[in-house]
Amino acid sequence: MQFKSTQSNKVVVSFKDAILRCLPQEGGLYVPASVMDLRQFFLYMDTDTAYPELVATVAPPLLQGELNPFSASRVAQSAFAFEPEIQQLDERFSLLSLYKGPTGIFKDFGIAFLAAVMEELLKNNSRGMVLSATRGDTGVSIAHAFYQRQNILSCLLYPSGPIRGLDPSTFVPQGGNIIPIQVRGTFDDCQRLVIEAIKDKPFAERYGISTANALNPGRLLPQAFYYLYAFIKLKKQLKGDLLFSVPCGNFGNLIAGLYAWKFGMPVRGFIAAMNANNAFGGFLKGEAFKPQQVISTVSPALDVSVPSNYERLLSFYEEAPAVMRNMVFPATIDDRTTLGIMDKVWKQYGILLDPHGAVAFAAADRIMASHDLSSGDAHVVVLATGHPAREAESVSKATGQTISIPPRLGILRKKTDPIALIKPHLDALEGAIASCI
């Protein structure tokens, strides 16, 4: 599979170049230049196929010779000690739980694959450095996935404030490969530094700089695999249309679902579940996008004003606007409804949802009740993207249950010190990196 920029069809690059360089020189973001039909590889898979097996089977044809079956199998095994979990609740709903990874959020899936595939692709090469901006939990996921990867250093840029959840014994001075650096500034300053470093050729080439932020298409693409996984597990039971309900913040997860559809997964559509930050809903229906002020809600990962995947989604819509409008159903869920559905799902199915999964569940509930889909035997797979223990307070408040925190998630709250504290400038970053490696 080759990649092109969202802003130009002229230049195409390999998967390896797209994930190691991350940003097209022409501007924009990398997206697949053409899409593969993978049906022959997954359509007839056994319902008891394990997740790493599915990944190892579809990745080689998808990456067309850039990853041979042996490499793909190694990548899948080393990335996925955890699996998605699919539970059919009744005729209408299934739950796809994506929070069984090390940090309890679905982002672990894309990041784990990216780390393993980078290690594989850099095997006989020089070193690489993954430079990522983070506010917190994504940083822990990145540190976890990249720890002890051969030939790779992982540098994390944090804005002012406490840094939590990292293990100092994994840091470079202690013989590890993780470099946490605190930037005197905001998260946007950190993100700007990542982009500047990638664009600064001498710097980027000296260290082999790429990123594990969502800019990197190597994080987005593997998220399509769990949609295929849900499909093969459920296909025998499906009597009618299949839909997925996805809680949307930066819209990466939704885009990954659209890739799965492009790979040939038979699906009627996707519910784009949003909280009060729903400025993107109009765009999904064909209107111009007007960003709005961020509103704080009980589902904080969805509190986004301008989704970072805007350009990628725009390129889908430009290719086939009518198809997209027929396949993506926006729904806005307020906090009261979110907390209400958490209680309802607990009482009805004995399942605790985190508020993000609850937004998706409430949206699914609403769309299923609407007249245009209630005909036939439609079935919705709701994506539970976060572990309920991560939002224990809201979950408790909504359901009256006491939530126990698994040890691996308890660690996420522990503070650590950075290796360096810098001004928000590229030369300060260069200096900090040079002095610790």
Ligand SMILES: *Cc1c(COP(=O)(O)O)cnc(C)c1O
């Ligand atoms: C990041 C996140 C989301 C939003 O996913 P996007 O790909 O940004 O749309 C939803 N739920 C949880 C728990 C998250 O951490």
